Amino acid sequence: MLTELEQLAAKIGRVLHHADTLAAENQRLREEIERLQADASRLRGDREAMAADRELLNIKIEEAQLRIQSILDKLPTASDARQLDLLGEGDAASRAEQKAPGENA
Template identity: 85%
Template structure:
């Protein structure tokens, strides 16, 4: 009977030791889960900030495209006869004459 009680006590001791080991592992896993949840929350926040930045950049791109299109719409086309003569008639006439060296007579 004493031997059986000693064996039972040894088994109970092993079970308690195993329970303590499982409890420690359980706590370690809970801590790891809490750490991962914190990281996930941080990553979600960063993702949301990036999405907001992207949306802002898209708006700026659209505004820039509208400004560029507005500028392009104001430029004269090749068929537009109202183009300004930026060089003037005198410059065109000078280009038509052959170039002479200084001191050269016609």
């Protein structure tokens, strides 16, 4: 009977050790879950902030496109005689026309 009690006590000791190990693992997993939940919450906040920034940038892009289109609408067209010669090609052509025949450039 004493041997059986010793064996039972040894088994109870192993079960208690195993229970302690499981409790420690359970606590570690709870802490890990809390950390992951905090990370997920932070990432959700970051995502929402980025979505708001993106929306703001889209609005700014649309406003810039409207301003550019407004500027382009004010520029003279190719058929407009008032068109500016921004590259100076017209100057060279008009100078060539003004030169006397037989004159070298």
